[in-house]
Amino acid sequence: xxxxxxxxxxxxxxxxxxxxxxxxxxxxxxxxxxxxxxxxxxxxxxxxxxxxxxxxxxxxxxxxxxxxxxxxxxxxxxxxxxxxxxxxxxxxxxxxxxxxxxxxxxxxxxxxxxxxxxxxxxxxxxxxxxxxxxxxxxxxxxxxxxxxxxxxxxxxxxxxxxxxxxxxxxxxxxxxxxxxxxxxxxxxxxxxxxxxxxxxxxxxxxxxxxxxxxxxxxxxxxxxxxxxxxxxxxxxxxxxxxxxxxxxxxxxxxxxxxxxxxxxxxxxxxxxxxxxxxxxxxxxxxxxxxxxxxxxxxxxxxxxxxxxxxxxxxxxxxxxxxxxxxxxxxxxxxxxxxxxxxxxxxxxxxxxxxxxxxxxxxxxxxxxxxxxxxxxxxxxxxxxxxxxxxxxxxxxxxxxxxxxxxxxxxxxxxxxxxxxxxxxxxxxxxxxxxxxxxxxxxxxxxxxxxxxxxxxxxx
Numbered sequence: 001x002x003x004x005x006x007x008x009x010x011x012x013x014x015x016x017x018x019x020x021x022x023x024x025x026x027x028x029x030x031x032x033x034x035x036x037x038x039x040x041x042x043x044x045x046x047x048x049x050x051x052x053x054x055x056x057x058x059x060x061x062x063x064x065x066x067x068x069x070x071x072x073x074x075x076x077x078x079x080x081x082x083x084x085x086x087x088x089x090x091x092x093x094x095x096x097x098x099x100x101x102x103x104x105x106x107x108x109x110x111x112x113x114x115x116x117x118x119x120x121x122x123x124x125x126x127x128x129x130x131x132x133x134x135x136x137x138x139x140x141x142x143x144x145x146x147x148x149x150x151x152x153x154x155x156x157x158x159x160x161x162x163x164x165x166x167x168x169x170x171x172x173x174x175x176x177x178x179x180x181x182x183x184x185x186x187x188x189x190x191x192x193x194x195x196x197x198x199x200x201x202x203x204x205x206x207x208x209x210x211x212x213x214x215x216x217x218x219x220x221x222x223x224x225x226x227x228x229x230x231x232x233x234x235x236x237x238x239x240x241x242x243x244x245x246x247x248x249x250x251x252x253x254x255x256x257x258x259x260x261x262x263x264x265x266x267x268x269x270x271x272x273x274x275x276x277x278x279x280x281x282x283x284x285x286x287x288x289x290x291x292x293x294x295x296x297x298x299x300x301x302x303x304x305x306x307x308x309x310x311x312x313x314x315x316x317x318x319x320x321x322x323x324x325x326x327x328x329x330x331x332x333x334x335x336x337x338x339x340x341x342x343x344x345x346x347x348x349x350x351x352x353x354x355x356x357x358x359x360x361x362x363x364x365x366x367x368x369x370x371x372x373x374x375x376x377x378x379x380x381x382x383x384x385x386x387x388x389x390x391x392x393x394x395x396x397x398x399x400x401x402x403x404x405x406x407x408x409x410x411x412x413x414x415x416x417x418x419x420x421x422x423x424x425x426x427x428x429x430x431x432x433x434x435x436x437x438x439x440x441x442x443x444x445x446x447x448x449x450x451x452x453x454x455x456x457x458x459x
Contacts, residue, residue, distance in 0.1 A: 006229075015102065019112045020115050020116070023109075024115055026116065027119050027123075034141040035127055038137075038140055057129070060137050063142060064121045065125065067121045068117075068121035071118040072114075074156060075114035082101075088167060096300070096301055097176070109155070114155070116148075117149065121148075124144075170322060173302065173322050177329070179291065180295075183298050184337070188338070209247075212247050212266055217271070219264065219265060223280070223285050225285040226286055227250050228286045228292055228293070231284070232353075235279075238278060239346070240352055242267070243269055244275075245352060247263055248353065248355045251357075256285060262283070295363060296358075299363060299366050302327055302367075303323070303367060317380055321380065324388050325388065328387075328388030329391075331363065332392050332395045335398075336395055339357065339360065342356065360401045361400065361404035365404075368389075372415065379428065383428065386433060386436055389408055389436050390435060392405060405436070406437065406440055409437055409440075416429045
């Protein structure tokens with residue numbers, strides 16, 4: 001249930017209407033409550049509030065109507081500017097980054113402020129009466145409308161600054177990096193894996209896999225799309241109730257074709273007729289990838305910015321270098337984390353689910369493969385990739401991670417020899433390659449490499 005709740009919360013956070021809707025409801029409630037203030041705390045009955053009773057019904061009506069008209073006009077301008085910013089971000093940085101702008105709390109608050117102020121003034125206007133028997137002026141309602149108008153003016157100034165800052169490449173990259181750190185902390189917490197070390201494993205994995213090949217029952221996918229999340233707790237609970245072992249063929253981020261083999265199961269006992277439907281319900285699919293349980297999606301957002309920056313139409317290697325720096329920083333953190341085990345056990349230590357694993361090599365490939373392929377021949381980008389691999393190599397703790405970095409260095413080295421014709425540039429790349437390979441093989445630290453560089457520069 002927690003996975004499903006988190007899925008819907010993620011959708012709500014990505015919507016542009018949530019905060020404006022909440023602020024609109026608050027404006028309606030405020031407009032309904034201010035008439036009681038005029039009854040209980042009437043300015044005409046209190047000498048300390050004489051300044052509030054100077055305005056008559058005609059003046060209050062004019063003021064509120066002016067505020068309402070100006071607010072809806074500004075709201076239209078703000079909406080147009082937001083659409084232009086989204087179009088610019090989509091063309092320059094990629095359509096997958098539109099979600100970052102839609103999740104931006106600043107843009108949502110700005111739109112909500114103008115819409116709420118407009119609606120509040122309209123609702124307060126209906127309480128004004130000009131009659132021969134007696135006038136009705138919402139003194140407090142008019143005052144609050146004026147306060148909201150002043151706040152809206154400040155919000156407009158903030159919006160102009162915020163939208164100009166948010167579409168700058170360095171700030172956008174930093175924002176994506178911040179979200180990537182949050183995803184990393186959520187999917188790879190510090191304690192991850194420690195509880196698995198002492199968990200009893202009374203099944204032989206090889207025997208289970210062999211049995212799965214012989215007796216496994218195929219579960220077909222009832223819907224297609226990208227796998228966004230797996231209800232892990234619910235799936236393990238269901239497998240425990242039905243005495244199943246479930247072998248999943250997909251992990252979050254993979255694309256599933258309707259009717260494809262979604263999983264295989266081994267059943268101890270009688271099979272329920274609805275077992276396929278119930279297993280399908282444990283997986284949440286959608287039309288696009290999300291960052292709920294898919295760290296590669298957040299990584300690929302930075303990769304997309306880097307690759308677009310290297311395109312001939314943009315030709316901005318400095319933005320690409322910034323993306324590489326942030327990618328190497330997140331991979332340094334990832335190299336020090338324990339990855340989730342593909343084997344999921346119930347409370348009694350019995351294997352229930354086998355899922356495709358997320359590996360450091362897979363994330364490293366997602367981060368650097370496309371940049372290396374599109375940046376072939378760009379010496380600055382290649383050197384930055386090698387320096388990033390060197391920083392990651394200083395933090396890795398597993399031998400298979402070092403081997404993955406080693407393969408990337410070799411690919412960069414081979415690609416450089418084919419694409420770089422300038423002798424001095426090629427020598428600079430070869431020098432970086434030797435330093436990273438030496439670091440991986442001998443475990444040298446960064447200070448040793450720095451001293452080596454300085455010894456070549458200083459006489």
